[in-house]
Amino acid sequence: xxxxxxxxxxxxxxxxxxxxxxxxxxxxxxxxxxxxxxxxxxxxxxxxxxxxxxxxxxxxxxxxxxxxxxxxxxxxxxxxxxxxxxxxxxxxxxxxxxxxxxxxxxxxxxxxxxxxxxxxxxxxxxxxxxxxxxxxxxxxxxxxxxxxxxxxxxxxxxxxxxxxxxxxxxxxxxxxxxxxxxxxxxxxxxxxxxxxxxxxxxxxxxxxxxxxxxxxxxxxxxxxxxxxxxxxxxxxxxxxxxxxxxxxxxxxxxxxxxxxxxxxxxxxxxxxxxxxxxxxxxxxxxxxxxxxxxxxxxxxxxxxxxxxxxxxxxxxxxxxxxxxxxxxxxxxxxxxxxxxxxxxxxxxxxxxxxxxxxxxxxxxxxxxxxxxxxxxxxxxxxxxxxxxxxxxxxxxxxxxxxxxxxxxxxxxxxxxxxxxxxxxxxxxxxxxxxxxxxxxxxxxxxxxxxxxxx
Numbered sequence: 001x002x003x004x005x006x007x008x009x010x011x012x013x014x015x016x017x018x019x020x021x022x023x024x025x026x027x028x029x030x031x032x033x034x035x036x037x038x039x040x041x042x043x044x045x046x047x048x049x050x051x052x053x054x055x056x057x058x059x060x061x062x063x064x065x066x067x068x069x070x071x072x073x074x075x076x077x078x079x080x081x082x083x084x085x086x087x088x089x090x091x092x093x094x095x096x097x098x099x100x101x102x103x104x105x106x107x108x109x110x111x112x113x114x115x116x117x118x119x120x121x122x123x124x125x126x127x128x129x130x131x132x133x134x135x136x137x138x139x140x141x142x143x144x145x146x147x148x149x150x151x152x153x154x155x156x157x158x159x160x161x162x163x164x165x166x167x168x169x170x171x172x173x174x175x176x177x178x179x180x181x182x183x184x185x186x187x188x189x190x191x192x193x194x195x196x197x198x199x200x201x202x203x204x205x206x207x208x209x210x211x212x213x214x215x216x217x218x219x220x221x222x223x224x225x226x227x228x229x230x231x232x233x234x235x236x237x238x239x240x241x242x243x244x245x246x247x248x249x250x251x252x253x254x255x256x257x258x259x260x261x262x263x264x265x266x267x268x269x270x271x272x273x274x275x276x277x278x279x280x281x282x283x284x285x286x287x288x289x290x291x292x293x294x295x296x297x298x299x300x301x302x303x304x305x306x307x308x309x310x311x312x313x314x315x316x317x318x319x320x321x322x323x324x325x326x327x328x329x330x331x332x333x334x335x336x337x338x339x340x341x342x343x344x345x346x347x348x349x350x351x352x353x354x355x356x357x358x359x360x361x362x363x364x365x366x367x368x369x370x371x372x373x374x375x376x377x378x379x380x381x382x383x384x385x386x387x388x389x390x391x392x393x394x395x396x397x398x399x400x401x402x403x404x405x406x407x408x409x410x411x412x413x414x415x416x417x418x419x420x421x422x423x424x425x426x427x428x429x430x431x432x433x434x435x436x437x438x439x440x441x442x443x444x445x446x447x448x449x450x451x452x453x454x
Contacts, residue, residue: 004021009309010310014109025056032060070146077188078158084338088338103427165336167336170201172355180205182194184211188248193248229243234258240361245343250331251266273349274323275296276299282324283313285328301323314340332345372436421453430453
C-alpha cells in the first residue's frame with residue numbers, strides 16, 4: 001500500500017490528508033479497529049500533535065477503537081513521549097499518537113504503542129497489518145462499545161519524570177543560570193519543553209511556541225531549517241538554542257555563537273552525560289554518526305547497532321540491556337525515564353553535561369572526534385532495488401575494501417568512514433548518508449553516489 005501519499009512502517013502509518021491514496025478517514029478508522037483487535041481489551045491512551053488535521057484523525061481513531069470495545073483516554077495535544085509515559089502510568093493496553101513527526105503540515109499519521117509504552121515491535125506491526133488486510137475486526141455490540149474520557153495532566157507528569165532522573169544535575173543547572181531560546185515550531189512541545197526548562201531554573205525565550213500547528217519553517221529540526229532560532233540566540237546573547245520537531249521527540253541545538261549544531265551531536269552529548277556516572281551498553285541505529293560511538297567507547301561502553309526506527313532501536317536495547325541509546329536525528333532514548341525518543345530528556349541531559357564539563361556548547365563540540373557527515377535524499381525510483389544491487393557490485397571501485405551490512409538497505413564501512421543507502425520509513429524517498437574523517441572526501445563521495453543513482 002506504500003505510495004507517494006501513504007507510507008507504512010514500524011514508525012507508523014502516515015500519509016497526506018485529502019490526497020488520493022492518502023490518509024483518509026475510512027483507512028484511519030480501520031487501522032484503529034485493527035489496533036483495537038490486536039490489543040484485545042483494556043484502555044488506549046490517545047494523544048496528538050498540533051496539526052490542523054489532528055481533530056479529524058483523532059475522531060476517526062476514537063471511532064475505530066470504541067467500536068472494538070476499548071476505552072479511550074484522550075490526553076490532548078502532547079509530545080509523543082508523553083503518550084508513552086501515560087500508557088504505563090495508566091496501565092493501559094496501548095496507545096496511539098496522531099502525529100506525522102517531522103513531515104510537512106499536509107501529512108498526518110498514527111504511531112502505535114504497546115502496553116510497555118513503546119512502539120509496537122516489528123512482530124506486532126506485522127500482526128497489526130495482517131488484521132488490517134483481513135478486515136477481520138473484533139467489533140462489539142452496542143452494549144459493549146468502549147467509552148471516552150479526557151485527562152489534561154500528563155505533560156506535568158512527564159516533566160516530573162524527567163526532573164526525577166539522577167543524571168540530571170538540577171542544582172548545577174539552576175546555579176549556571178542558563179538562558180535558552182526554544183523553537184517548538186508551534187508543535188506539541190510548545191508548552192512541554194519551555195516548562196521543563198523553567199522548572200530547572202532556566203530563563204526561556206520562546207519563539208514559535210503557540211502550539212497552533214502553524215509550521216513557520218520546514219518541520220524537520222535540522223540546521224538548515226533553524227535560521228530564525230540561530231539569529232535569536234545571537235541577538236539575545238543566549239547560552240544556546242533548542243529546537244524540536246512537531247511531536248517533540250527529537251532535539252537539535254544551536255550554540256552560543258548562533259551556529260546550528262549537527263543533529264547527530266544531541267545524542268553524543270546525552271550519551272556522554274549518562275556514561276560519565278555509570279558504565280553500560282549503548283545502542284545506535286545504522287544511520288548514526290561514528291562520533292557517538294567513539295565518545296561511548298571512550299567511556300568504556302560496548303556499542304551495538306540496530307536497524308533505523310525507534311521500534312528497532314528499543315527492541316535491541318532490551319536484548320542487550322543497554323543503558324542509553326537512540327537515533328542520530330536528535331532522538332535520545334534513556335530507559336531510566338522511558339524507552340522512547342524524548343526531546344525533554346535530551347534537553348535535561350545536554351544542560352547537565354554543559355554543567356559537568358564547565359564549558360559552552362561550542363567548546364564541548366570541539367572536544368568530539370572530527371567526522372564529517374552528509375545526509376541527502378531523493379525521490380524513490382521504481383527500480384531502486386536493481387540500482388542498489390548494481391551499486392553494491394561496484395562499490396569497492398569507489399570506496400576500496402568494504403564490510404557490507406545489509407540489515408537496513410546497504411551500509412558500506414571502509415577505512416576512512418561509511419556510506420549507507422536505504423529507503424525511508426517515513427517518506428517515499430531514499431536516503432544517502434556519507435561520513436568520513438575528511439570533509440572534502442565526504443563531499444566527493446556524496447556527489448559520486450548521487451550521480452550513480454540519477
